[in-house]
Amino acid sequence: MTPLQQVITVAVVIAGTVLTRFLPYVLFPEGRAVPPFMTYLGKVLAPAVFGLLVVYCLRHVSVLRGTHGIPELISIGVVVALYAWKRGMILPMLGGTLCYMLLVQFIF
16 A cells, blocks of 8 residues: 555544544434434344354354364353353353363363
């Protein structure tokens, strides 16, 4: 990239970041009610993303080869148990990832 292209790229990235950070405050000021559609998205988007991640992570798991999906199933159990225990998102994600990596690296 030429120096001009680099400057333009950095400027576009900065503008995109600033826009995504400040646009919600401009569109939804403090005194104005949030539209029902946005409230709906706030409720359903996180579970939808987690469902998508489950499908994405398990798409190549085969019960007919290798470890037969055992590390994945154990890690899913850890995620479900941690979520049931703390009802948060960060701990289950970290715990499931750590469990899977340890199982794959040291046991399977």
